[in-house]
Amino acid sequence: MPGFSLGRHRIDPPLLLAPMAGITDRPFRRICRRFGIGMTVTEMIASRAVEQGRERTERMAELDADEHPAAIQIAGAEPRFVMDAARWAVAHGADMVDINMGCPVKKVCKQVAGSALLRDELAVARILRAVVQAVDVPVTLKIRTGWDEKSKNVARIARIAEEEGIRMLTVHGRTRSQMFHGHANWEDIGLAKQAVSIPVIGNGDVVDAASALDLLRLSGCDGVMVGRAVQGNPWVLAEISAVLQGQPQPPPPTRQQRWRIVEEHMQALHAHHGERRASQMIRKHVAWYSKGLPASAEFRAAFNRIHEWSQQMAAARQYFVGID
Numbered sequence: 001m002p003g004f005s006l007g008r009h010r011i012d013p014p015l016l017l018a019p020m021a022g023i024t025d026r027p028f029r030r031i032c033r034r035f036g037i038g039m040t041v042t043e044m045i046a047s048r049a050v051e052q053g054r055e056r057t058e059r060m061a062e063l064d065a066d067e068h069p070a071a072i073q074i075a076g077a078e079p080r081f082v083m084d085a086a087r088w089a090v091a092h093g094a095d096m097v098d099i100n101m102g103c104p105v106k107k108v109c110k111q112v113a114g115s116a117l118l119r120d121e122l123a124v125a126r127i128l129r130a131v132v133q134a135v136d137v138p139v140t141l142k143i144r145t146g147w148d149e150k151s152k153n154v155a156r157i158a159r160i161a162e163e164e165g166i167r168m169l170t171v172h173g174r175t176r177s178q179m180f181h182g183h184a185n186w187e188d189i190g191l192a193k194q195a196v197s198i199p200v201i202g203n204g205d206v207v208d209a210a211s212a213l214d215l216l217r218l219s220g221c222d223g224v225m226v227g228r229a230v231q232g233n234p235w236v237l238a239e240i241s242a243v244l245q246g247q248p249q250p251p252p253p254t255r256q257q258r259w260r261i262v263e264e265h266m267q268a269l270h271a272h273h274g275e276r277r278a279s280q281m282i283r284k285h286v287a288w289y290s291k292g293l294p295a296s297a298e299f300r301a302a303f304n305r306i307h308e309w310s311q312q313m314a315a316a317r318q319y320f321v322g323i324d
Ligand SMILES: Cc1cc2nc3c(=O)[nH]c(=O)nc-3n(C[C@H](O)[C@H](O)[C@H](O)COP(=O)(O)O)c2cc1C
Pocket: 018, 019, 020, 021, 022, 023, 042, 043, 044, 073, 100, 102, 103, 142, 172, 203, 204, 205, 206, 225, 226, 227, 228, 229
């Protein structure tokens, strides 16, 4: 599967790591990158948060020196603030600015941002136009297929995006009202692909190489974005990357390799977020890494009772090195 150009960057293989708030931070993106993705996208950064200039927001926009091409994702409903956020993203090294109009979270929708915007096509056009004019890097957009089953407007939004100068569109094949229920509709993603000539990336429920190929076949998309399947399982990206490049699939990591990844992830979380936050965040990651492994439920129950960082490291080491 050939990649595609986005500004001066080549997205090859056309495999993207999905932005996931609280998960795809700089430490985890670094781990995912080595498994052969074409580009990364940061977690969503609200334009209001940019305006408030919090230290935490700054950290969310930090990119590794070798993390390119990378998009910083922003969201917001007020063109003026979204423009400022876009300029701020470029100043932080973004190769592209990605606008999120796919977030179904109530808090975001209440401010008529995220996927709520999909109901107001004029507002979509206004925001996209403002951001495209504000920055001189490619602006990309991430959407769902519409607000609900009765008001799917994915093809119209795709056309608006192209007209306003958006250079790549990612479509999560669910409506807002579906939240994360049911299965993503990959044919619906194809409606966007048929409507425009910019690259369209399909997203939703890709869990392995076979499902990535199915999504591409059913939607006709130019690439695929993978989210939840990488939780505790970032090496799945190597499998998908290989199949997109017509190469044999790599074997899953050995026990030792898996522990190295977990250990590196834990240490990087500590360095990036500080001990207190890392200590909380590691619980969900360790739970995902241990999913399906022997006696993992007992391990998780015990792990969740530990609060002290060095003890968490020791318990994780004992479990991941010790299992067959
Ligand atoms: C915990 C979580 C956080 C997410 N945060 C974001 C986000 O910040 N920006 C965004 O555009 N999408 C976000 N998403 C949506 C994902 O990028 C993706 O569209 C969705 O999970 C479907 O893909 P998947 O089935 O491969 O997970 C999030 C999803 C999850 C599960």
